[in-house]
Structures are given as structure tokens and as C-alpha cells.
Amino acid sequence: MHRRAGSGLSGPVTHPPGILEPLGPGLARLLAPNPSPFTGEGTWVHLIGSDRLAILDPGPADPAHLDAIVAAIGGRPVEAILVTHTHRDHSPGAAPLSAATGAPVWGCAPLAIPGDQEAGFDPDYAPDRVLADGETVALAGTRIEAVHTPGHTSNHLCFAWEHRLFSGDHVMGWSTTVVIPPDGHMGDYMASLQKLQRRSETLFHPAHGEPVEDPQRLLRGLLTHRIQRERQLLRLAGEQPGTVEELTGRAYPALDPRLVPAARATALAHLITLEEQGRVDCVQGIWKV
Incomplete structure (x- = not known):
């Protein structure tokens, strides 16, 4: 059983390792x-x-x-x-x-x-x-x-x-x-x-x-997901500027603690790209629109 969107492992293993x-x-x-x-x-x-x-x-x-x-x-x-x-x-x-x-x-x-x-x-x-x-x-x-x-x-x-x-x-x-x-x-x-x-x-x-x-459908979904996350981070930074940790906590509520570091890294990747585009600023670790 596979779970999507970084939610972690759940259920039985369906493919034993090492078997061709x-x-x-x-x-x-x-x-x-x-x-x-x-x-x-x-x-x-x-x-x-x-x-x-x-x-x-x-x-x-x-x-x-x-x-x-x-x-x-x-x-x-x-x-x-x-x-x-x-x-x-x-x-x-x-x-x-x-x-x-x-x-x-x-x-x-x-x-x-x-x-x-x-x-x-x-x-x-x-x-x-x-x-x-x-x-x-x-x-x-x-x-x-x-x-x-x-x-x-x-x-x-x-x-x-x-x-x-x-x-x-x-x-x-x-x-x-x-x-x-x-x-x-x-x-x-x-x-x-x-x-x-x-x-x-x-x-x-x-x-x-x-x-x-159906890779084209998945590619569209992945791009849509990233665009939605980008818009969410822009909205959150506009409503209340914060650190990467603070913005991640608001963007990913109730996330599996094992996945928090990856979520923070991905949020930071979004923010860096938005900064390169001139859409956000980072001053002393605080991201703001």
C-alpha cells in the first residue's frame, strides 16, 4: 500500500525486496x-x-x-x-x-x-x-x-x-x-x-x-500542487511574516513529526524561488511579502 503527499508508510509491504x-x-x-x-x-x-x-x-x-x-x-x-x-x-x-x-x-x-x-x-x-x-x-x-x-x-x-x-x-x-x-x-x-x-x-x-x-495527468497534478503551495506561502507571509519554521507550521498542520524537516526544506525552497522573483523578502530570518 502506497500513501501519497509525503504522509509516511502505512500498511503491509506489497513487494518483498530482492525478488526480480x-x-x-x-x-x-x-x-x-x-x-x-x-x-x-x-x-x-x-x-x-x-x-x-x-x-x-x-x-x-x-x-x-x-x-x-x-x-x-x-x-x-x-x-x-x-x-x-x-x-x-x-x-x-x-x-x-x-x-x-x-x-x-x-x-x-x-x-x-x-x-x-x-x-x-x-x-x-x-x-x-x-x-x-x-x-x-x-x-x-x-x-x-x-x-x-x-x-x-x-x-x-x-x-x-x-x-x-x-x-x-x-x-x-x-x-x-x-x-x-x-x-x-x-x-x-x-x-x-x-x-x-x-x-x-x-x-x-x-x-x-x-x-x-498517465504521466501527463500526474505532471499536471504535481505542478498544480506546487503552485498552490507557493500561493499559500505567499498568503501566509503576507498575513503574518515569520521564520521558515513558523510558516511551515502554519502551512503543514498536524504533519507527521518525521516529515517536518523535509516540509521545512521544501517550504524554504519555495521561499527562495519567490525571493529570486522579487515576490518576498527575507530580513534577519523573517520572510515577508
Whole structure:
């Protein structure tokens, strides 16, 4: 059972980790054992190809999880390990999986993150090849396109294959996406949603949650949600200026305490973008219209 809008986990796990699930010809997935209020049931690892493979987002560097990926590969050649972004639930498994399979690591650029935010990122990620926006690579007997979608992180990539888009954390199937400054940027996130609206893929495979069979509807909903949150924060700051903590408390009443830090970060991301647009000011930590 999946819950949306960042409400946390509830109900039984519907996908046991480490079990290969076919999704169609030349595509399968398995779940990493990292459930949390921020990852849902865990991170999905996608295997693209039949006789030859590309592995997308290997997930955490958990030995049992990596053994499950190797078992799912079943001795088939792995031509590349693709990475959407360098959060710790996505990229740390790339290096040990590369060592086990001999496959190069391709995908997003590495990041140097200052301060407290560094804890959420993988500092050891070192790709063999950084893929540019719109770059198409021949892998696993097919062609896969890298699509730069900054916002959730500045280095985030999606990957397009046939009519499918592997949307990483930019578009998730169970929850809205957290945007945490300074690396995360709300203006970039919303622009990237609009970028995906202009594309033709009809099925999204997120790194968290179930496949999205009507992605255009979900993209419209995500943009509407963000616009409504932006308007709410403008209204609250106009009615009574306050700190990020105060505005977040008024914007997200009765929020699960585990999700308060993420809500504050996302509210701050909205406020920073509004400040860049000249619609709010921040004076000594107090946000006002």
C-alpha cells in the first residue's frame, strides 16, 4: 500500500525486496531493502535488456542487496550501470556492482555538497562517463536517452527508453518529491516538470512507487500542487511574516513529526524561488511579502 503527499508508510509491504519482477519484454525490477518515510517501500533497481543489460540506479551498497542484483543478472553481460542522481539510496551500489560485473558507471555528474546537506549525498560516486542532457547511448541492444531534470538535486537525470521514462526521484509513484536547498531548487524543479510535459513518453517508471500509466495527468497534478503551495506561502507571509519554521507550521498542520524537516526544506525552497522573483523578502530570518 502506497500513501501519497509525503504522509509516511502505512500498511503491509506489497513487494518483498530482492525478488526480480518482470515488467515487460526486456525490462524487470527488484526492490532494495531500504523502506522509510522518504523512500516508500524502497528504491527500485531497473534491469533493461534481455541478453545484455543496463542496470539503472543500483541503490544502497548493502551486500545482500548487491548479491540479489548479481543473482538477477544471472551471468548476463552488463554494459553499463546508469545513475539518476547521487542521493545515498541511489548511487552507492554503483561502485561495488561495477567491480562485480566489470560494467562502467554512466549517468549524472558527481556533486560536492557543503555543510549539513552532505550527509544525504554519496561523496564516493565517481562515474566513468557523465551523460549530457539529450545524449543518447546504445546499450543492451537498444538506445537510451539522458534527460537532465534538475530540481530535486542539481545533477538529476531521467532516462528515456522507447515509450518509457525512468523518472528517478523527480517524479515518484507514491509521494511528492522533496526539494532541499541549497542544491535542490524549486524553480528548477517546476521547470523540469514542464520539460517532461513537452515529451512524448506514455509510461513512467519511478525509483519509488509504482509505474505511472498517465504521466501527463500526474505532471499536471504535481505542478498544480506546487503552485498552490507557493500561493499559500505567499498568503501566509503576507498575513503574518515569520521564520521558515513558523510558516511551515502554519502551512503543514498536524504533519507527521518525521516529515517536518523535509516540509521545512521544501517550504524554504519555495521561499527562495519567490525571493529570486522579487515576490518576498527575507530580513534577519523573517520572510515577508
